[in-house]
Amino acid sequence: MSTEAGALATTPGLDSPTWPAEFAARYRAAGHWRGETLGRMLRERAAAHPDRTALVDPAPERRTWTYRELDERADRLAAGFAARGIAKGDRVVVQLPNTGEFLEVVFALFRIGALPVYALPAHRATEIGYFCSFTGAVAYIVPDRHAGFDHRTLASHIKARTPGLRHVFVAGDPGAHTALSDVPRDPAGPLDGPEPHELAFLQLSGGTTGVPKLIPRTHDDYLYSVRGSNEICGVDAATRYLVVLPAAHNFPMSSPGWLGALYAGGTVVLCPGTDPATAFPLIERERITLTGLVPPLALVWTQAAPETACDLSSLEAVLVGGAKYSEAAARRLEPALGCRLQQVFGMAEGLVNYTRFDDDPETVVTTQGRPISPDDEIRIVDDAGREVAEGAFGQLLTRGPYTIRGYWRAPEHQAAAFTEDGFYRTGDIVRRTPTGHLVVEGRAKDQINRGGEKVAPEEVENIILGHPSVHDVSVVAVDDDYLGERTLAYVILRADAAPLKPAAVKRFVREQGVAAYKVPDLVQFVDAFPQTGIGKVSKKGLRSAAAATEQL
Ligand code: AMP
Ligand code: DBH
Numbered sequence: 281m282s283t284e285a286g287a288l289a290t291t292p293g294l295d296s297p298t299w300p301a302e303f304a305a306r307y308r309a310a311g312h313w314r315g316e317t318l319g320r321m322l323r324e325r326a327a328a329h330p331d332r333t334a335l336v337d338p339a340p341e342r343r344t345w346t347y348r349e350l351d352e353r354a355d356r357l358a359a360g361f362a363a364r365g366i367a368k369g370d371r372v373v374v375q376l377p378n379t380g381e382f383l384e385v386v387f388a389l390f391r392i393g394a395l396p397v398y399a400l401p402a403h404r405a406t407e408i409g410y411f412c413s414f415t416g417a418v419a420y421i422v423p424d425r426h427a428g429f430d431h432r433t434l435a436s437h438i439k440a441r442t443p444g445l446r447h448v449f450v451a452g453d454p455g456a457h458t459a460l461s462d463v464p465r466d467p468a469g470p471l472d473g474p475e476p477h478e479l480a481f482l483q484l485s486g487g488t489t490g491v492p493k494l495i496p497r498t499h500d501d502y503l504y505s506v507r508g509s510n511e512i513c514g515v516d517a518a519t520r521y522l523v524v525l526p527a528a529h530n531f532p533m534s535s536p537g538w539l540g541a542l543y544a545g546g547t548v549v550l551c552p553g554t555d556p557a558t559a560f561p562l563i564e565r566e567r568i569t570l571t572g573l574v575p576p577l578a579l580v581w582t583q584a585a586p587e588t589a590c591d592l593s594s595l596e597a598v599l600v601g602g603a604k605y606s607e608a609a610a611r612r613l614e615p616a617l618g619c620r621l622q623q624v625f626g627m628a629e630g631l632v633n634y635t636r637f638d639d640d641p642e643t644v645v646t647t648q649g650r651p652i653s654p655d656d657e658i659r660i661v662d663d664a665g666r667e668v669a670e671g672a673f674g675q676l677l678t679r680g681p682y683t684i685r686g687y688w689r690a691p692e693h694q695a696a697a698f699t700e701d702g703f704y705r706t707g708d709i710v711r712r713t714p715t716g717h718l719v720v721e722g723r724a725k726d727q728i729n730r731g732g733e734k735v736a737p738e739e740v741e742n743i744i745l746g747h748p749s750v751h752d753v754s755v756v757a758v759d760d761d762y763l764g765e766r767t768l769a770y771v772i773l774r775a776d777a778a779p780l781k782p783a784a785v786k787r788f789v790r791e792q793g794v795a796a797y798k799v800p801d802l803v804q805f806v807d808a809f810p811q812t813g814i815g816k817v818s819k820k821g822l823r824s825a826a827a828a829t830e831q832l
Pocket of ligand 1: 484485486487530600601602603604605623624625626627628629648706708720723729734
């Protein structure tokens with residue numbers, strides 16, 4: 281990480297800009313970066329308390345692994361992967377649901393220093409094909425079937441089109457591929473492993489561009505955010521964290537998530553579904569103390585809790601974040617679930633804000649929290665980049681000990697996404713209260729937040745433009761009581777095209793092989809888009825047109 285003072289550096293092997301030396305020195309001196317790695321963290325915990333339960337995987341039949349078992353499994357799989365030629369720095373696309381294998385696989389990769397690329401279970405051929413080719417992945421790891429979808433067929437398709445992809449490993453019945461359980465588990469030889477300042481994995485950004493950007497996180501920076509989150513959320517050895525959201529997502533991974541629980545010597549329980557009918561009995565049986573939800577799920581749980589026969593009294597707190605949680609909904613959570621609410625406003629790029637247990641109740645329901653670290657730098661600026669008056673709205677820029685300085689292999693996005701002095705342009709419109717809490721008021725970036733699932737309109741527009749009858753398209757957000765926002769595609773058909781039904785456009789998007797949450801919720805045919813003063817399509821104009829239309 282050596283660099284000239286102040287300059288943005290690209291460290292060989294990192295493939296992205298990183299913290300200038302004086303920042304790195306400061307973060308180490310402050311004790312934020314402690315020279316930890318994810319692989320060694322698990323090793324140390326397993327040595328300290330080998331027989332404690334690290335994880336519970338309840339379905340289809342209940343399995344529990346102690347810290348020793350998880351550590352040994354990760355070691356043996358790491359040896360097996362290494363024997364198959366997977367080496368430090370290699371990228372491996374991991375698309376596994378919330379199962380024990382997810383943790384086993386990622387810790388095996390951490391041990392080697394190979395980088396998991398965290399795909400979500402919902403991703404399909406378009407996204408996976410891109411992750412595999414863009415990252416030059418050597419392996420792709422899938423379940424056999426999940427949620428009614430056969431991932432082995434998708435993997436065959438991807439492998440045929442991606443020459444660099446050497447391996448497909450399947451958790452479960454492998455079909456034409458290799459079963460994870462058949463990877464030879466030779467006793468581990470010494471592995472070099474990664475250094476704390478090196479990359480641990482690539483996370484996905486929700487994105488505003490045609491293809492998702494990849495977020496390079498180092499061991500040291502990520503573990504600082506986990507440790508900081510644990511302190512704020514009171515995570516300790518008694519914590520039993522329920523992973524409800526996809527385990528690969530940054531929120532259930534590190535805020536404080538399954539990594540926080542393991543860091544503290546607690547227990548991770550993997551939830552196979554998000555609905556109360558699945559989660560509530562598990563909360564009772566596994567005596568869950570903590571979980572994290574997106575606002576639409578928090579709403580459903582809040583509605584279901586008063587009716588349930590399940591005993592939810594073990595729950596101490598529920599974290600809600602990923603999208604704006606309405607004040608009205610926030611007020612109802614604590615009485616319904618009988619536990620504390622913590623709002624969390626975070627991003628896979630870094631900065632995470634939490635409301636605190638000692639905040640007054642109004643602050644907890646009306647703000648999205650304040651940063652983890654005293655070294656998180658916050659600037660709230662106007663469109664010209666000037667700081668706004670204290671308390672006024674503006675765009676949130678941030679820099680700090682666990683916020684990236686650039687995306688992975690994306691120099692073309694550097695200037696748009698980061699300031700010259702290294703602040704990440706979050707694209708969120710916020711204001712700061714006198715107590716330093718942030719309130720998310722909106723968004724400057726072209727993104728749709730569908731209840732925590734981020735959709736980049738440009739990505740969906742590019743797909744719809746591939747339809748032979750479509751002349752032009754603009755995808756915008758419309759307000760929605762449940763999800764917060766839904767997607768609406770305004771479509772202009774070619775003059776010579778036969779009329780289309782909205783369902784045909786949706787089907788076309790689905791058939792291109794993308795995650796279902798990117799299929800537009802609504803489709804409307806128009807003759808022209810509203811334009812801005814200089815003749816660009818006005819998304820603001822389209823949004824207000826959508827708001828004014830009652831029946832879509
Ligand atoms: P990503 O960059 O994909 O990790 O998504 C992070 C983005 O999600 C943030 O920049 C916000 O736009 C949004 N977000 C996350 N948490 C909240 C929250 N509590 N309230 C409002 N927006 C949120
Ligand atoms: O939306 C997010 O990306 C998010 C939300 C809450 C996140 O990354 C996090 C907490 O860490």
